[in-house]
Amino acid sequence: MDTVSRTRALAALLASIVVAACGRSGPPAAHGVPVNALRIVPHPVSIPIEYPAQLEASNTVEIRPRVGGVLERQEAVEGQRVRVGQVLFVIDRQPYAAALAQAQATLAQAQAAKAQAERDLERARALSQLDALSQRELDAAIAAGAATTAQVQAGQAAVRTAELNLEYTIVRAPIDGVMSRALIRLGGLVTPSATLLTTVYKTDPMYVNFSISESRLLELQRALGRPPDQRNPSGTRFHVFLLDGSELDAPAELNFVDAAVDLRTDTLPVRLAVANPKQLLRAGQFVKVTAQAPVQQDAIVVPQRAVQELQDKRYVWTVDANGKAAPRDVTLGQRLGQDTVVSKGLNAGDLVVVDGTQKLREGTLVDLGQQPGGEKHSP
16 A cells, blocks of 8 residues: 555544544533422412410409418418319418307307396286386386397307308318419418418310401401301301410310400400310410411412521522523412412412422522422312
């Protein structure tokens, strides 16, 4: 082979190597970030109306002594349940026992004097019939008998008063409930009706107090189809939630609706009654009450985990027609369990990223293979 032929063959070999190398060094296929997404499809939802509320004992009794003296014993335990008639405190009984004995002795004297006066009156009447006694002396005997009768009645009243005072030295629970903290310790001096010994709270049932604005009252009336009426609580549906979000399993019944709107706050006081057999609820505790509400048509609902927070802003990641991620500011409405209502910022047909938002940046190409588009989200 001559020189020209060898040169042409070498050039052809180099050209084939270059072509092969160019074919193997092309750019790799692009792959997006895998995410789960849903297509927004508005649908009707019932959004409950929420009210902040506070618990109140259905009955509260301040325990004050009816007699004074030194506090001798405390029988009941603070914070424990007490029954009606149960002994709570005992005041020193000795002075009142002595007063009762003195009243009884005074009554015995009055009864003896009355017996003598009755005998004197019988003799006086017999002598008067024989004209051996003047009318004035007979009238005096009659008056003495009446006076001794009055003395006996006064003595009986004094004995009854002394018996009551002695009985009042034992302070008993007037209702079933829970005894609060004792405010007077043993040895302390108590004053009748003035000293507060403790407070007993009736905690079953409990009252739930809250207020409804005029606009909310109208919404509630439309939802119930009638004005709220405590005489027919079965037609209402209220739910009570604790601060940890748990709902009370006891039914809440409408117990009281005030007759007039409070002009100072422009609200209407309302009260519910809930059973509290396990003593889970305490007076003064704050809760949340939800009530029926009209169905909101064409509501946009997304899972709560799809909503991102940055300072005071709320946003979601959406996917445009080119498959690229973009943040969208939203205004949130009320919570519906694990979902939330979006009142502003999203429209029907928008594609919202639910899972896989950690790696997203604006303009990031996403892979929707794990979640086919067009799926309706149902909370």
